[in-house]
Amino acid sequence: MNTELNLAVIDDDLIYHRVVKRLLQTCNYSGKLFTYKNGREAYEAFSQNSDNPEALPHIILLDINMPVWDGWDFLNEYNKLSLSHKPVIYVVSSTTNPDEIKRATTYSCVRDFVEKPLNAGKIMEMIALQGQR
Numbered sequence: 001m002n003t004e005l006n007l008a009v010i011d012d013d014l015i016y017h018r019v020v021k022r023l024l025q026t027c028n029y030s031g032k033l034f035t036y037k038n039g040r041e042a043y044e045a046f047s048q049n050s051d052n053p054e055a056l057p058h059i060i061l062l063d064i065n066m067p068v069w070d071g072w073d074f075l076n077e078y079n080k081l082s083l084s085h086k087p088v089i090y091v092v093s094s095t096t097n098p099d100e101i102k103r104a105t106t107y108s109c110v111r112d113f114v115e116k117p118l119n120a121g122k123i124m125e126m127i128a129l130q131g132q133r
Contacts, residue, residue, distance in 0.1 A: 039074025
């Protein structure tokens with residue numbers, strides 16, 4: 001497993017940030033973890049570091065329901081970014097709304113919709129899949 005990949009969490013739940021960090025430690029993950037409280041914060045960070053691959057994630061875990069910019073706002077603007085590499089996005093949400101799940105998968109940058117809660121096995125699978133690219 002390639003644990004040198006950078007990962008970003010875009011979620012307004014700071015406890016969830018800690019949960020993901022703990023899961024990554026369980027997986028012996030050694031890459032960078034970037035955390036953002038909303039889509040706008042992440043978009044601005046990615047935009048400012050668009051030509052610095054070390055400051056960009058390879059995998060994004062994106063929540064849907066957040067203040068400021070929600071996941072949909074982020075996805076709509078994300079495609080306009082010109083990044084040194086394009087991270088894959090997993091929409092990770094507790095929604096059970098089939099329309100939202102279907103909508104998430106209509107974005108070409110979204111690899112999959114993952115229902116919360118996340119577990120170590122799923123994170124390891126995401127890292128392994130990205131490491132094969």
